[in-house]
Amino acid sequence: xxxxxxxxxxxxxxxxxxxxxxxxxxxxxxxxxxxxxxxxxxxxxxxxxxxxxxxxxxxxxxxxxxxxxxxxxxxxxxxxxxxxxxxxxxxxxxxxxxxxxxxxxxxxxxxxxxxxxxxxxxxxxxxxxxxxxxxxxxxxxxxxxxxxxxxxxxxxxxxxxxxxxxxxxxxxxxxxxxxxxxxxxxxxxxxxxxxxxxxxxx
Amino acid sequence: xxxxxxxxxxxxxxxxxxxxxxxxxxxxxxxxxxxxxxxxxxxxxxxxxxxxxxxxxxxxxxxxxxxxxxxxxxxxxxxxxxxxxxxxxxxxxxxxxxxxxxxxxxxxxxxxxxxxxxxxxxxxxxxxxxxxxxxxxxxxxxxxxxxxxxxxxxxxxxxxxxxxxxxxxxxxxxxxxxxxxxxxxxxxxxxxxxxxxxxxxx
Numbered sequence: 001x002x003x004x005x006x007x008x009x010x011x012x013x014x015x016x017x018x019x020x021x022x023x024x025x026x027x028x029x030x031x032x033x034x035x036x037x038x039x040x041x042x043x044x045x046x047x048x049x050x051x052x053x054x055x056x057x058x059x060x061x062x063x064x065x066x067x068x069x070x071x072x073x074x075x076x077x078x079x080x081x082x083x084x085x086x087x088x089x090x091x092x093x094x095x096x097x098x099x100x101x102x103x104x105x106x107x108x109x110x111x112x113x114x115x116x117x118x119x120x121x122x123x124x125x126x127x128x129x130x131x132x133x134x135x136x137x138x139x140x141x142x143x144x145x146x147x148x149x150x151x152x153x154x155x156x157x158x159x160x161x162x163x164x165x166x167x168x169x170x171x172x173x174x175x176x177x178x179x180x181x182x183x184x185x186x187x188x189x190x191x192x193x194x195x196x197x198x199x200x201x202x
Numbered sequence: 203x204x205x206x207x208x209x210x211x212x213x214x215x216x217x218x219x220x221x222x223x224x225x226x227x228x229x230x231x232x233x234x235x236x237x238x239x240x241x242x243x244x245x246x247x248x249x250x251x252x253x254x255x256x257x258x259x260x261x262x263x264x265x266x267x268x269x270x271x272x273x274x275x276x277x278x279x280x281x282x283x284x285x286x287x288x289x290x291x292x293x294x295x296x297x298x299x300x301x302x303x304x305x306x307x308x309x310x311x312x313x314x315x316x317x318x319x320x321x322x323x324x325x326x327x328x329x330x331x332x333x334x335x336x337x338x339x340x341x342x343x344x345x346x347x348x349x350x351x352x353x354x355x356x357x358x359x360x361x362x363x364x365x366x367x368x369x370x371x372x373x374x375x376x377x378x379x380x381x382x383x384x385x386x387x388x389x390x391x392x393x394x395x396x397x398x399x400x401x402x403x404x
Contacts, residue, residue, distance in 0.1 A: 002298055004291060005268045007253040014249040017242070018231050029220050031292055033250060034257055034266060040219070041254040045247035047216040048235060051209040052243040055236055064236060066207045089206060090233055096204055 001027070008034075060131065062107040062124045064089045072104055079103045081140040085128065085159065087111055087147060095145065103143070106131065111151040112158060120158060129162060141169045148175055205229075210236075262333065264309040264326045266291045274306055281305045283342040287330065287361065289313050289349060297347065305345070308333065313353040314360060322360060331364060343371045350377055 001023060003009040008030060016026035033041045057063070058070035065071070072078055072092075082103030086092055092105050108123040120126075132139055142163055146152035156172060163170045176194035177186050186194075205211040210232060217228035235243045259265070260272035267273070274280055274294075284305030288294055294307050310325040322328075334341055344365055348354035358374060365372045378396035379388050388396075 001295065004272060004274070004294060005257065005266050007249075007257050007268055008266060011249045011253040014246045017246075019234050020227070020230070025222070027292065027295075028222070030250075030253065031266075031290070032221050033254060034291075038254050041250055044216045044219075045251050047213045048232075048243055049247050051213040051232065052235060052240050055207065055209050064207055064210060064233075066209055070206060072206075088233070089236075090229065092206060093204065093229075 003027075057107075061105045062109060062127065063092050063105055077102075080135075080138055082143060083128075083132070083139055083141070084143040084145050086145050087152070087155075091145065108155070111146060111149075111155040113151045123155070125159060125162070128159070129166070132163070132166060132168060139168070141171060144170065144172045259309075263307045264311060264329065265294050265307055279304075282337075282340055284345060285330075285334070285341055285343070286345040286347050288347050289354070289357075293347065305343075310357070313348060313351075313357040315353045325357070327361060327364070330361070331368070334365070334368060334370060341370070343373060346372065346374045 003012065008027075011030045011033075012023060012026045015021060015029055016023050018026075021029075033044075054066070056065055056068065058065040058073055059068055060073040061070060063070045063072065067074075079102050082101075083106050084095065084101060084103055085106045085108060086095070087108055087110060089107055092107060095101050095105075106124065106128050108125065108128075110118055110123055112118060112120055112123065132142070142159075144156045144159060146156045160170050175190070176197065177183065177190065183191065205214065210229075213232045213235075214225060214228045217223060217231055218225050220228075223231075235246075256268070258267055258270065260267040260275055261270055262275040263272060265272045265274065269276075281304050284303075285308050286297065286303060286305055287308045287310060288297070289310055289312060291309055294309060297303050297307075308326065308330050310327065310330075312320055312325055314320060314322055314325065334344070344361075346358045346361060348358045362372050377392070378399065379385065379392065385393065
């Protein structure tokens with residue numbers, strides 16, 4: 001694609017580095033900004049710069065936070081005896097949206113993935129073990145809420161082994177046929193496991 | 203959606219104002235920036251600010267340009283006797299990519315759309331007429347390359363009437379069945395018109 005302007009080309013190159021944004025979408029977004037008032041672009045870039053400069057990770061759970069400790073870790077209304085281990089901050093948001101969990105979290109910052117060069121030391125696993133040791137009497141249960149993928153399973157397996165050494169109660173989120181799902185269209189592995197791991201009908 | 207941070211929320215609100223970007227996509231993009239190096243965000247925001255501050259419209263054809271006059275209008279290799287009238291800068295890019303046109307352009311900046319409050323005076327139509335009057339001896343043909351929509355047709359009709367008063371040769375890009383298209387799946391209006399406006403087989 002030939003661009004009529006070097007400025008456009010540079011902007012398209014930067015925007016298209018974002019995940020899921022190709023050159024065509026980037027061009028559409030950039031031309032939209034050019035057509036709109038300059039204040040719109042300034043508001044956008046300022047909010048991103050401010051975010052990037054000021055965002056922090058909560059010192060306890062490593063969720064993204066405006067302050068040194070996040071609102072969930074600071075809250076007295078949360079059940080601090082349960083720690084839910086997730087990959088990323090957006091998993092916290094997804095679980096919060098269900099309104100079904102009232103404990104606290106621990107954000108690993110990813111999953112073990114040798115192919116991408118991510119080992120246990122790149123994640124907040126050591127910090128999780130420290131946290132559990134420090135609050136040994138307070139924390140009763142660790143819930144593993146990792147993606148049902150190879151990497152997620154590997155990470156869950158690794159953490160589970162470490163936690164068993166500490167005699168911690170470890171649970172995992174349930175896996176099976178999704179609500180509203182059609183058996184016919186459920187993949188064989190999920191369906192097979194949902195039969196093996198069947199639950200008592202009550 | 204509850205966000206863990208005011209900074210995230212502000213950034214998501216700004217990003218989701220972009221066309222075709224919803225809150226979920228905006229959140230994904232914002233979390234991606236948070237995870238990456240701060241320099242990435244700075245490079246992105248700088249390129250957008252620089253673009254918005256320095257981009258100009260070519261004084262002749264109103265295409266976006268880094269300079270007072272765009273590269274196409276300045277070029278001696280282009281055929282300055284043909285002016286192709288388009289809606290937006292991306293239409294220029296699309297036509298340039300075909301390598302089938304060697305004339306110059308005129309970018310209207312939109313189409314007549316009473317429903318959006320855009321009349322002929324909001325577009326660069328007056329500037330087109332002035333340009334044609336000034337270069338009366340040079341410009342031989344005006345090609346209308348507007349979208350085959352209600353608004354595009356209205357705009358083409360309006361411009362055509364004005365140009366006929368000036369005794370200018372006015373043509374329009376061909377409309378018909380797209381190359382590689384399947385007759386069965388072509389809409390009736392396009393197919394109907396392609397029969398009415400049939401061409402001699404050579």
